[in-house]
Amino acid sequence: MSTYKYATLFLARNISVNQTRTFFSNLKCLDVTINRENGVAYVLMKHPPVNTLNMQLISELSLTLSNLEKSKCQGMILSSIFDKVFCSGLDLNELLKPKPERVKGYFSTFQELVIQLYGSSFPTVAAMTGHSPAGGCVLGMCCEYRVMKKNSQIGIPGSRMGIALPRYIVNLMSSTIGLRNAELMLTKGKILNTDEALKVGLIDEIANDRTDAIRKAEDFLKEYEMIAPLARGITKRIIRRSIIEDVKMNGAADLENFVSVIMLPEVQEKLDMYMYNLKNRKRD
Numbered sequence: 001m002s003t004y005k006y007a008t009l010f011l012a013r014n015i016s017v018n019q020t021r022t023f024f025s026n027l028k029c030l031d032v033t034i035n036r037e038n039g040v041a042y043v044l045m046k047h048p049p050v051n052t053l054n055m056q057l058i059s060e061l062s063l064t065l066s067n068l069e070k071s072k073c074q075g076m077i078l079s080s081i082f083d084k085v086f087c088s089g090l091d092l093n094e095l096l097k098p099k100p101e102r103v104k105g106y107f108s109t110f111q112e113l114v115i116q117l118y119g120s121s122f123p124t125v126a127a128m129t130g131h132s133p134a135g136g137c138v139l140g141m142c143c144e145y146r147v148m149k150k151n152s153q154i155g156i157p158g159s160r161m162g163i164a165l166p167r168y169i170v171n172l173m174s175s176t177i178g179l180r181n182a183e184l185m186l187t188k189g190k191i192l193n194t195d196e197a198l199k200v201g202l203i204d205e206i207a208n209d210r211t212d213a214i215r216k217a218e219d220f221l222k223e224y225e226m227i228a229p230l231a232r233g234i235t236k237r238i239i240r241r242s243i244i245e246d247v248k249m250n251g252a253a254d255l256e257n258f259v260s261v262i263m264l265p266e267v268q269e270k271l272d273m274y275m276y277n278l279k280n281r282k283r284d
């Protein structure tokens with residue numbers, strides 16, 4: 001990100017560039033800075049054009065989370081440098097005509113990232129600056145709080161793409177919006193607009209723009225300043241334990257199953273059509 005963009009991002013929130021430090025400078029798809037004053041990490045996805053979760057972005061997110069765990073990070077805001085899109089989800093090119101070992105490695109790395117983010121010891125907020133389909137929605141659900149820019153869309157279109165979702169994704173959605181809503185949303189592969197997402201509890205707040213989304217995310221983290229980190233962390237771990245334990249127990253078998261479904265000719269045909277429609281749809 002250019003110095004100018006940083007300056008506008010931070011000055012808009014009354015944080016001077018001097019109050020921040022670049023945490024990790026050799027990342028290609030992420031900008032990671034920490035505010036020295038309050039220890040909040042800003043992890044901004046910057047993989048053009050739409051933050052598709054390719055292997056590089058997934059790996060950098062994972063590496064960053066490991067490093068933040070080791071640092072004195074007091075909270076993390078996961079966001080995007082793009083105004084229209086938070087994250088466009090998994091890389092569809094990895095799903096099309098895949099080599100079994102490659103696709104298994106790809107989904108296994110994503111599964112590990114999900115558990116790492118979901119189980120992080122520090123508080124996490126997703127400042128969703130725009131659309132958050134599929135894997136973008138999953139990243140958001142792993143965070144403790146979600147702020148999304150108005151007029152954006154969120155959801156997991158797996159069923160519409162012919163994909164049977166892995167168990168941990170279904171569990172994440174169920175724990176976020178309840179079993180009944182999750183069943184309706186996921187079996188239909190429904191995508192919600194911002195108002196619908198707020199109503200169902202998939203997001204917690206609506207923001208007017210990117211700066212507002214970051215400010216609201218910071219406000220959420222500020223509420224933890226007077227809370228003992230140890231007590232907070234232990235409580236979070238207890239609440240999140242069942243999904244994490246389930247992945248440890250069933251993740252490998254779940255992954256095998258998921259990959260074997262992805263490889264089916266009829267699923268590949270459907271994915272091919274989905275990609276074709278994406279490339280040929282009218283842009284807004």
Ligand SMILES: CCCC/C=C\CC(=O)SCCNC(=O)CCNC(=O)[C@H](O)C(C)(C)COP(=O)(O)OP(=O)(O)OC[C@H]1O[C@@H](n2cnc3c(N)ncnc32)[C@H](O)[C@@H]1OP(=O)(O)O
Nearest residue numbers: 049050052088089090091092093131133134135278279283
């Ligand atoms: C472990 C299993 C978990 C299951 C959960 C999730 C599975 C997935 O995540 S599968 C991925 C599903 N993602 C989507 O369906 C989103 C598809 N993308 C969009 O809807 C739009 O791109 C989006 C609304 C995000 C942004 O719209 P625009 O700003 O209009 O951008 P474009 O559509 O023009 O996109 C630019 C460029 O990027 C390509 N693209 C977009 N998303 C993906 C993707 N997920 N994978 C690969 N490529 C993607 C898009 O085709 C455009 O390419 P060009 O046409 O070549 O420019």
